[in-house]
Amino acid sequence: MTNAYNPKHYKRIKTAKSVAFQIFALLVGLIIVFPIIYALCISFMPSDQILSMPPRLIPETITLEHYKKALESTMLGRYMLNSLILAGVSSVIRVITASMAAFAFSFFEFRGKSFLFAFVMGTIMIPGDVVLITNYQTVANLGLVNTYLGMMIVFMVSAMNIFIMRQNFLTFSKDVKEASEVDGCSNFRFFATILLPLNKPVLTTVFISAFISTWNTYLWPMLVTNDDAMRTVQVGVTMLNFPEGTVYGPIMAASILVLLPVAVMFIIFRRQIVGGLMGGAVKG
Structure with a gap:
C-alpha cells in the first residue's frame, strides 16, 4: 500500500x-x-x-569622548584621505586594465591566446607574500617609496577581475560587434561606447570589490611608507598608543570610523556586487 x-x-x-x-x-x-x-x-x-x-x-x-580622542591622537583624517586616494585611484585603473584585457581575450583571435589566458589565471595561485620582497625592491629602485604610486602600483591589475570581466563579455553577442564593424565602428569605439555601457553591473562589481579590498589592505602600505603623513588608515589605527596604556574606547572608535565608508558602500551596492559576480560565472 x-x-x-x-x-x-x-x-x-x-x-x-x-x-x-x-x-x-x-x-x-x-x-x-x-x-x-x-x-x-x-x-x-x-x-x-x-x-x-x-x-x-x-x-x-x-x-563621544573616544571619537574625539582618536581624532586628536593621530592624523586619522590624513590617513583616511591617503586610503581614499589609494583605493579610489587604483580601483579605477584596475577597472580599466581588467576591462581592456577581458575585451582582448573575449573578442580577438591571436596566436597564443589560450596559453596567455591560462598564464594570467595561473598567477592567482601565487600568494602575494611570495613576491612581496621583489615588489618592494622594484618599487624602491624606481624611487617610489613614500609615494601614492608606490602604494597603489601592485593593486592596478588583478587576474581575478580580468577573469570576471572576460566571463561576462563572453555572454555578449559577437554579432553586435560584427555589425558595428560594418558601420565603420573602430574597436576602441565599440569598447568604450557600446560594450562598457552595456556591462555596467560587472564594472560596478569590480570597482567596489577592488575598493573594499584595497581600503582594507595593511601589509603593503606599511612596507612602502615610513613617512607618518603617508600612512593609510589601516596602518594608522595600529599607531593609537597612549601613555596610560591600551585604551579600548578610542581604538574601537577609530575602528568604527575606518569601517564606516566600506560598510556604507557595501550596503548600498550589495546587489550589484552579488549580481556581477554571479553574472561573471555564468559562461565559461
Missing part, C-alpha cells in the same frame, strides 16, 4: 525547511556581525564601563 501524494504535506515540509534555513542564516549573520556591534557599543561607552563586570553591551550613558 502506497501513501497518497499530499501536496499540502509537502508544502508544509518545504516551508518548514525554508524557515529553518532562514533562522540558521540569521544566527550565522548575527555571530559574524556581533564583534562589529560590540565595537560600536564600546566606542560610545564611558571608560569606566568598558571593563566592568559583568560585561555590558549597552552603555548606560553615551559619550
